[in-house]
Amino acid sequence: MTQKVVLVGSLDTKGIEFKYIKDALEKLGIETLVVDVGVLNKPAFNPDIPSSEVAQFAGTTLEILREEKDRGKAVTAMAEGAAKAVEKLLAQGIVGGIFGMGGTAGTTVGASAMKVVPIGIPKLLLSTVASGNTRPYVGVKDVTMMYSVIDIAGVNKLSRRILSNAAYAIGGMVKGISTELEQEEEKTTIGMTMFGVTTPCVTRVREILEEKGYDILVFHATGTGGLAMEELVDAGFIKAVADITTTELADELVGGIFTAGPSRLEAAGRSGVPQVVSVGALDMVNFGPPDTVPEKFKNRKFYQHNPTTTLMRTTIEENRQLGETIAKKLNQAKSPTVVIFPKGGVSLIDQASQAFDGVEEREALYKALKENLRSDIPFIESEKNINDPSVSVLISEQLLSILREEISIS
Known part of the structure; x- marks a missing residue:
């Protein structure tokens, strides 16, 4: 089935602008499919999926939304409906890209639809709020946000240029990815987690695995990094994991800024994806500049990683x-799982003579993990620091062994 760029937006208030994008894409030879989320008035042109159908996907009707005259409720309903409409199109194999535009409401609805679209499929939001905090709209997806400069209200000398750029941007992504996929070499993709203080370890593991012909994706373990990796695991894109840097768990436990939420470290086991797990950077909790550290932690041990990043040493009890x-x-893992524990330290600054060297903290982490781990999960110890080359080799060998067994079984 021919894949199309799905346009999601309000055709009652932004119909002229969406028609401009639609025509521009079709001039490029790219087919479109329009999802209308407008509530108040008739659309400026006929969509492929009308707003009445979108409202039904959200368990309501246009009539009800109009009668209630609650803008917030209407936006929430159409955002939910748009996401479900796009999910249906994804199941049909239609979505080759997705585009949305508007102010806060249009951006919210467009972003909701994009969140159900797998990473790798082009996504572009032309928005009046793209110069501000974009995390609520982007999340962990590869959404491209473009600032509209002026409000999206009619086609004029400036907006015509901006709309054209937006159309050419999403069109170029869609055309480019189709060409790239034709030329792409099939390799098994492995996800890895890294922090600055585990970089030597992760770099060496990546080099070893790349030499063996694997495609390696390295995620910065800053909350969104861990979430993005697990999103790709759930989507079936990542086939094995070297979860070397599990530091996001410390931020979740203690209240740091780099938490990946309560479900971190569950995707691979849940999805049956082989994993080698270590305890990288669990010696630290992350905060911003010193004045952002909560008062309750004032007597703790700190290390100023850089002017904008303050690290706090995890305690014995937190490590337990x-x-x-x-x-x-x-x-809970259903997949082959191995744990590697570097007893000589879990980061560059958790070792002899370094700022976070903590023998008792490491011992608490070691004992709690070993004593509570399922007996059939291999627990492999090293006396070295996590960044010692021998630990990188150990992690690589264990993951390669699991992958060889997976291949021989299949």
Whole structure:
């Protein structure tokens, strides 16, 4: 089935602008499919999926939304309906790209639809709010946001140029990805997690695995990084994981800024994806500049990583809880799982003579993890720091061994 660029927007208030984008794309030879989310008035042109159908996807009707005259409720309903409409199109194999535009409401609805679209499929939001905080709209997806400069209200000398640029941008992405997929070499994709303080370890593991012919994706473990990796695991894109840097669990436990939420470290086990897990950077909780650290932590041990990043040493009790948490999560795994524990330290600054060297903290983490881990999950110890080359080799060998077994079984 021919894939199309799905246009999601309000054709009653932004119909002229969406028609401009539609015509521009079709001049490029790209087919479109229009999803109308307008509530108030008739659309400026006929969509492929009318707003009445979108409202039904959200469990309501246009009539009800109009009668209630609650803008917030209407936006929420159409955002939900648009996402479900796009999910249906994805199941049909129609979506080759997705485009949305508007102010806060149009951006919210467009972003909701994009969140159900797998990473790798082009997504573009032309928005009046793209110069501000974009995290609520982007999340962990590869959404491209373009600032509209002026309000999206008619086609004029300036907006025509901006609308054209937006159309050519999404059109170029769609055309480019189709050409790239034709030429792409099939490789098994492995996801890895990294922090600055685990970079030597992760770099060496990546080099070893790349030499063996694997395609490696490295995620910066800053909350969104871990979430993005697990999103790709759930989507079936990543086929194995070297989860070396599980530091996001510490931020979730203690209240740091780099939490990936309570479900971190569960996707691979849930999806049956082979994983080798270590305890990289669990010696630290992350905050912004020093004045952003909560008052309750004022007596803790800190390390100023850079002017905007303040690291706080995890305590013995926090490490005990982290060990128990990791064991609990891995015990649920349905996939081949191996744990590597570097007893010489879990980061560049958690080793002899360094700022966060903590023998008792590491021991608490070690004992809690080992004692609570399922007995059939291999727990492999090294006396070295996580960044010692021997630990990189150990992680690589264990993952390669699992992958060889997976191949021989299949």
